[in-house]
Amino acid sequence: MSKKQKKASAYWKENVRYLFILLLxxxxxxxxxxxxxxxxxxxxxxxxxxxxxxxxxxGSIYVFVILIFVYVRLMNKLDKKYGYDE
Structure with missing residues (x-):
């Protein structure tokens, strides 16, 4: 597995972890x-x-909207961490 594939795999693992936590x-x-x-x-x-x-x-609708903004912020940080911010 190349370095690029390992980086992409780690990126998606972290992304799925964030999604799971936020949906939970x-x-x-x-x-x-x-x-x-x-x-x-x-x-x-x-x-x-x-x-x-x-x-x-x-309440659940408000929380969902807040979680969308949290997800965007987390993804921006994740993109920078793995060099996908263009």
């Missing part, structure tokens, strides 16, 4: 807060709505 966070927020922990979160109100309901309807 999103799953935990959307499914965990919106479904699993809904009852306990409903004791807290935000803007007049129960927190469990808010996470199920809005």
């Amino acid at each position: 966070i999103w799953f935990a927020v959307s499914f965990g807060a919106g479904v699993l922990f809904k009852e306990s979160l409903d004791a807290i109100k935000i803007g007049g709505f129960k927190l469990g309901f808010w996470f199920a309807q809005q």
Whole structure:
């Protein structure tokens, strides 16, 4: 395996690791807060709505958008690390 292929392989391994971690966070927020922990979160109100309901309807979307920006930042750093920033 050439040095270029090893570099590309390491790049994609790190990229997939980032994707897995970020999607795991999103799953935990959307499914965990919106479904699993809904009852306990409903004791807290935000803007007049129960927190469990808010996470199920809005919170997971906001977290997903934030995670997109985090992914872009991580990928920019990763591109620079492996020399793919053009």
